[in-house]
Amino acid sequence: xxxxxxxxxxxxxxxxxxxxxxxxxxxxxxxxxxxxxxxxxxxxxxxxxxxxxxxxxxxxxxxxxxxxxxxxxxxxxxxxxxxxxxxxxxxxxxxxxxxxxxxxxxxxxxxxxxxxxxxxxxxxxxxxxxxxxxxxxxxxxxxxxxxxxxxxxx
Amino acid sequence: xxxxxxxxxxxxxxxxxxxxxxxxxxxxxxxxxxxxxxxxxxxxxxxxxxxxxxxxxxxxxxxxxxxxxxxxxxxxxxxxxxxxxxxxxxxxxxxxxxxxxxxxxxxxxxxxxxxxxxxxxxxxxxxxxxxxxxxxxxxxxxxxxxxxxxxxxx
Numbered sequence: 001x002x003x004x005x006x007x008x009x010x011x012x013x014x015x016x017x018x019x020x021x022x023x024x025x026x027x028x029x030x031x032x033x034x035x036x037x038x039x040x041x042x043x044x045x046x047x048x049x050x051x052x053x054x055x056x057x058x059x060x061x062x063x064x065x066x067x068x069x070x071x072x073x074x075x076x077x078x079x080x081x082x083x084x085x086x087x088x089x090x091x092x093x094x095x096x097x098x099x100x101x102x103x104x105x106x107x108x109x110x111x112x113x114x115x116x117x118x119x120x121x122x123x124x125x126x127x128x129x130x131x132x133x134x135x136x137x138x139x140x141x142x143x144x145x146x147x148x149x150x151x152x153x154x
Numbered sequence: 155x156x157x158x159x160x161x162x163x164x165x166x167x168x169x170x171x172x173x174x175x176x177x178x179x180x181x182x183x184x185x186x187x188x189x190x191x192x193x194x195x196x197x198x199x200x201x202x203x204x205x206x207x208x209x210x211x212x213x214x215x216x217x218x219x220x221x222x223x224x225x226x227x228x229x230x231x232x233x234x235x236x237x238x239x240x241x242x243x244x245x246x247x248x249x250x251x252x253x254x255x256x257x258x259x260x261x262x263x264x265x266x267x268x269x270x271x272x273x274x275x276x277x278x279x280x281x282x283x284x285x286x287x288x289x290x291x292x293x294x295x296x297x298x299x300x301x302x303x304x305x306x307x308x
Contacts, residue, residue, distance in 0.1 A: 041265055042257040092249070099250045100257030103196040107258055111195055152306030 006146040008060070008083060009067035009074035013143075017061035020139045024053040024094075027132035034125035042100040043126065046133055049090075049097035053136055056090050080151045087144040094140055098133035105130055160300040162214070162237060163221035163228035167297075171215035174293045178207040178248075181286035188279035196254040197280065200287055203244075203251035207290055210244050234305045241298040248294055252287035259284055 006016045028050045037043040060083070067074045074080075105126055108114040115123035160170045182204045191197040214237070221228045228234075259280055262268040269277035 039265060041260045095246070095249055096253040099253035100260070103254030103257035104261055106195045106254070107261070111193060148302060149306055152303055 004146060004150065006143060007075065007150060008079070008147075009064060009072065011068065014061055014064040014068065016139060016143055017057045017064055020057035020136055020143070021054055021061060023132050023139060024050040024057065024136045027129050027136060028054070030125050030129035030132060034122040034129065036121070037126070040101075040104060042097075042104050043129075046097040046101045046129065049093045050133060050136065053090050053094055053140065056086055057140070060086075075150060075154065077151070077154045080147060080154055084144070084147045084151050087140060087147050091137060091140040091144045094133060094137040098130055098137055101126070101130045101133065158300060158304065160297060161229065161304060162233070162301075163218060163226065165222065167300075168215055168218040168222065170293060170297055171211045171218060174211035174290055174297070175208055175215060177286050177293065178204040178211065178290045181283050181290060182208070184279055184283035184286060188276040188283065190275070191280070194255075194258060196251070196258050197283075200251040200255045200283065203247045204287060204290065207244050207248055207294065210240055211294070214240075229304060229308065231305070231308045234301060234308055238298070238301045238305050241294060241301050245291060245294040245298045248287060248291040252284055252291055255280070255284045255287065 003010060005012045007013050028047055031037050031043055031047055031050075034043075037047075063074065066072075105123070108121065109123060109127075114121055157164060159166045161167050182201055185191050185197055185201055185204075188197075191201075217228065220226075259277070262275065263277060263281075268275055
């Protein structure tokens with residue numbers, strides 16, 4: 001078993017998963033509390049993608065905690081392949097969701113100047129949610145690289 | 155030297171790079187020929203990102219062709235690390251550009267129904283350009299995975 005930072009079944013891996021879970025939940029919270037988000041397909045997709053991320057990271061956090069408790073090795077090729085596929089899929093979906101929402105936000109805030117002229121649009125909440133989605137993507141990208149590295153060297 | 159599909163210095167690698175170059179150029183062409191694209195930050199960013207992709211892929215295609223001609227091995231750890239970093243950076247930028255533009259397109263075509271109500275917006279050209287950007291991302295993602303795999307097993 002390799003004690004790489006963030007590898008499955010290590011304390012750093014568990015912390016990384018818990019971090020992903022918390023930031024993604026905060027992103028969902030900020031978006032869901034913004035009035036009128038459901039009028040935008042991209043913002044609904046952001047919530048769906050962050051929801052999937054929470055489920056995936058929470059599942060792996062539980063697995064990491066269990067492995068740490070019973071001191072079990074999680075780094076078999078089959079398990080690591082599964083983690084790699086899941087991590088890459090959720091990472092790509094998170095980046096896609098964050099970027100499509102950011103595209104709309106830049107359009108509203110900069111190109112059309114709606115954030116100033118139409119104060120009923122909760123721009124700041126949207127922006128906080130999108131920023132948190134980007135942080136989630138960054139954290140899951142770290143996990144994805146570590147998993148891929150582990151798989152290639154297993 | 156490994157003869158992995160798409161590895162640097164092989165015929166498949168050269169074809170993959172040429173394909174990236176062509177599709178990215180077509181995406182730029184479709185976007186630049188659409189009237190009024192410069193009013194949207196995301197569409198300008200798409201052109202910038204695809205331009206960077208063309209430069210990177212063209213450079214590597216030339217390098218592949220040169221290596222094939224003089225039968226030189228390009229798979230040293232230093233060179234492969236450079237390819238990995240470049241490929242991952244351009245792949246992430248391409249996906250971000252394609253998704254942010256797609257976010258705006260979904261907003262216009264579905265949420266606000268502008269494509270029907272305002273026929274002066276060249277929706278179909280924007281859509282073609284975005285679709286080509288996604289294809290470019292897919293091709294560069296293949297290269298990125300191959301390079302990362304090579305680096306981990308060099």
